[in-house]
Amino acid sequence: MAAPPAYVVDLGASTCAMGYAGDDAPRRFLSSTYSCTSSSDDTRPFSAANGDKLVRDLSACTEPDLRTLFDENGDLDHTPDGALSAYLTDGLGYAKSQRDKPLMFVERSGTTSEQRCKNAEVLFEQEGFPGLFMGRDAVLSCYAVGKSTGVVVDISGSRTTVTPVHEGWVESSATLTSPVSGDMMDIKFKEVLDEISNAKHGGDALPKYLAGAKDPEETKEERGGEYFDLMCMMLGRQGREEAGKIADFGYDPDDEKNQTIIPKLFKLPDGKEVEIGIERYESGEMLFGKDCPERELTAGSDSLLLPDPLQNLICDSVFKCERDQQAALLSTVILAGGGSCVEGIQERTRLEVENIIHTHTPGWRVKVLAPAHPERRISSWLGGSILASLGSFGDNWTSKKEYDEYGSSIVTRKCP
């Protein structure tokens, strides 16, 4: 196998995309959730050096001990010889001792300098990469569609983030987030499946491992509640991918014309079929401010707040930017992330945003760019792949030598 020009890695809370610069798709997608078979203490982090085993095929575990690549604060698990090492070796196909090319590391746009330094330390010292560049995900998603200015709407597994990017720089003070995420919509879709399945077959939609079990209650007990929740979410995800849709602008579930839409057939894991009619719109409405669970305004407080609808996030974010940037930003709204891969989202987003904008500035044009589905899901990875393969990119890498000489803070100076 010819050595890649550089490695490109995007580690997400839901999925990890890993591969080589210049390719138009990652070499491997790995779920960020794994099970740990621990040789002794099952509360400490996974460590191969301690004889722990990392199992990614969760269906192979009778009593899974679920972990993810991130700790409770959302920081990468930095345990030496831990899950990160195992993921990188598996995802890139190169063991630590063979990694002789630089790494394009895709990071969240809001990553702090402290987190960057810590990650750089781990990637150079623990993981053995000879060079490194840290690319902000929103900037890379812009590059993936050939732009350097735009508002990136990233609907990922754990949140929605709206980030204005101006000539390759993130406008951090105008970045806004909402807790409405791909995972949240998947869970909602599972509830929809349950409702329909209950009405038609008299029971919830069971995930595959229970649908085929001799004694579902016993199996559910054995695998644990966390596994059950994860498998339910995956079933909801499958349903959403096959039958989910974003309704047209002005959608009203009580309107008679919506009651007569042609239902879509969906096969449940136990082989029974359900018909999904108007319910296919429900999970997507959460994005635009309907059917959304309230969340705590501040931790521990009694006040509840509805997350801001996507159209408000986009407009508020743009209005926080310099006045002379606003029109250009609105003419390049870029959809990214796995949660945005749903039919109808592009047009609905455009019309919702225009509806707000045109009350202030009727002449402004709103344009929403939505790359085709496989690219949209991996847009930040793809932008990293494009950037790292440019012949002119050479000086932008931070080498191990520079790191040794100047310390980890060099990455905060060399990576915008």
Ligand SMILES: Nc1ncnc2c1ncn2[C@@H]1O[C@H](COP(=O)(O)OP(=O)(O)OP(=O)(O)O)[C@@H](O)[C@H]1O
């Ligand atoms: N085949 C798929 N595999 C995984 N996720 C998918 C798939 N298809 C759609 N999705 C949606 O994509 C979401 C994950 O999006 P994405 O991969 O962009 O997130 P992430 O980058 O891992 O998360 P984060 O940015 O929060 O760390 C899931 O919640 C799911 O709704």
